[in-house]
Amino acid sequence: MFVPRPDHGDSAEAVVGGYAFSATLAIQDITGLATSGVSAPHIAKRLEPSAESEAMLFGLTSAQHLRPVTDVGYPELFADDLDDLDAWLFVSLPLLEDRGVIEANFTFDSKLAPLPGEPIPAAPWASALTLLDDLSVRLNRPTRQLWVTHTVNADEPPKVRDFGYVPAFREDQATFDASAVATLPGTSPCELDVVEGPGFSSRRTAAPEEVQQFSRLLTAASRDYPRGDLVMDTIEWDLARIRDAGARLNDRGGAQLTGLVYVDGEIVGLCEVVRYASGNPKVCELGLVYVLPGHRGRGIGSNMLRASLEQATHVWEDVETVYCSYPADAPAAKAVMRALDAEVVSATTAWQKY
Template identity: 75%
Template sequence: MLHPQQFVPRPGAPDATEAVVGGYAFSATLAIQDITGLATSGVTASHIAKRLEPSAESEAILFGLSSAQAPRPVTDLGYPELFPGDPVDAWLFVSLPLLEDLGVVEANLTLDAEIAPLPGEPLPEAPWHSALSLLDDLSARLERPARQLWVTHACGAPEPPYVRAFGYRPAFREDQATFSVDAVSALPRTGAAAFDVVSGPGFAAPRTAPPGELAQFSRLLTAASADYPRGELVMDTIEWDLERIVDAGERLNDRGGAQLTGLAYAGGEIVGLCEAVHYSSDDPAVCELGLVYVLPAFRGRGIGAGLLRATLERAREVWDDLETVYCSSPADSSAAAALLTALGAEVVSSTTAWQRV
């Protein structure tokens, strides 16, 4: 049985934060690179450190699961504190939504690089048992009954140990894929909508917006939150307004991200959007697709494909070194599958959300 120790970032001890977060980021990067086989997969320590900073949207907590026990100060949550140099067998990164989903605990388990199995070897069972026990304990302490464990794995990989025994069931799966940015030339242009691509989720670039655009954009984001495939996941609808949009842009900028937002117009109204994000700390040849969404009444007209093409053509102009696009999509979405096929995309991994309520 492994014992949970909570990392507490301290502004006056940046070296400690760098050591602990760096160890977690290294293990997380190694794990995803083993799954995808891509050197550009991974996460940076700076990105994790930003996630651990206080936010109005969510609280992030990093736990180390260790086979060693020693006297330690106890954190506000009641767990022994994790210090640099403490032996860690596995990491549990926990996210607590603060605006919606107040009954949910989200988590991701990463085996430390020192004990991670080689590709094809079975997963060690002790970290999974300990992580699921910790999630049960957090759920009770925080009075958040819905537990969601997000597991990234190779396509067709066996289920992780203990999840079903602890009462978890697969609630949702998304697939991650990559494609060349040049492949967007294979997508058709469409006359069913007009397209514009602007900077930032908060429309950071100076431009003259049509009357009522903000209200339309807010309604579109709220509709996407309500309508986007989520399987059986317990998730509340996000009600978007100007303050929420501006806050999202500020958080992205603070994490070194830059976003382009493609907008599709039909009949003078915004009917679709496409997000592309580029992080300064990542490989300059890579960007990520975020939300791609078209209102149900306007689907089947090629608007999604045209919007994706317009957004990524602009991304290629703005980010000079861009070569590869990463994207995630619901595994059971026929529309997403058709787009990925047209782009010649390669599915490199899957992520399954295991849920217990």
């Protein structure tokens, strides 16, 4: 288990950098895109404590070394161990909702990662699943969710069903040219606005009751957004939580634009567009895109998406490519992706056990 201590210096940077390199290599092998990946500073920020979640990074190895034991009960991971690693397990513990859930992502170390088409080594998977089961018991989090990113038609990971996991949800990841939004409807019967920041962290002055409307909209999105069979609590949003989320995004080097759509003066939809300072300046990401059920089927979502991305390319002039994720079984999202000539580059399946 990696423990990010300030006095570790270069050793801590080497561990975080080793994981970031392996994670980037894995996703680039899947997508075939050089712009895919994750940076070491982004991983380091995720490992810092926050009110929202706690993250832990584990290295899986068959080598045995004398090491200090962490509070969780596992030997501590140092830079000297990197040559012996087979795989990594990044674990996240939600702290506000879903307190019975433990989430994890598995990644082969770059030295062991199979090339596309090669057999997948089963032993590291068995070790990771054993570790996840053990953590679930130690931390009293009985619901285990393992997120696996893969090619669209990939075989199932080895051992997951043997350990009692079943697929609970899948989302697809796609990319499209930012200029493609010009193909979406350019006029809307509704009022549209694109503001800087996550919701109401910008300098813009909100209209009366607008913050409450926005909070209700985010809560509705948490409740209604398709999640398959995943066990997930509804997030109850308020202004303090919106500001905290914005502060965390800014702390991780993220900048956000938020598209808002109004019907009769009330917010009924939102669209988030994010770019990270540590990422490729030519890339931005779509976050949450949501319209209240009673206002769907009128082109509102497409109008809002176009307005948000046009503003993004105006504010971030280097942006050329948009990354997005959406539920694999969502017909409306698929229709928009077809209109944008988006290319599905990967998929992520959430395997669950409880």
